[in-house]
Amino acid sequence: MLAARHRMRSSVDFQRVRRNGKKVVIAGLIIHVYQGMYSGHETQVGLTVGKDCGNSVQRHRTSRRIRAVISPVIPKLPAGTGLVVKALPEIHAVHLDSLMITESVLIKLEP
DSSP, X not given: OOOGGGBOOOHHHHHHHHHHSEEEEETTEEEEEETTTTTTSOOEEEEEOOGGGOSHXXXXXXXXXXXXXXXXXXXXXXXXXXXXXXXXXXXXGOOOOHHHHHHHHHHHHOO
16 A cells, blocks of 8 residues: 555646656556655655556556555655656556566666
8 A cells, every 4th residue: 555645646746757757668567757856755656547457447456556566666765756657558467576666766766
């Protein structure tokens, strides 16, 4: 479960991370990372699971899977990072691995 303090709620924040952040493409996911977006605050995570990922039941299941995989990644990111995760239609056939996601995101954050 993703803690309430880590949930991104504002559409403006989603747009800012997607426009200014670095993009990481992993099988079934597109992750936008914007380091330093929330200076002095905790990391914020936003999820996007569109209708192309299935019906309502499938989309909610996908959201739960993504939240479960992203939760261990959050403490490893620098404070104040903005993270937007978009599910792609092939997400149902992919095994999600938090270690792989962590490594991919941290590599993008290196200068």
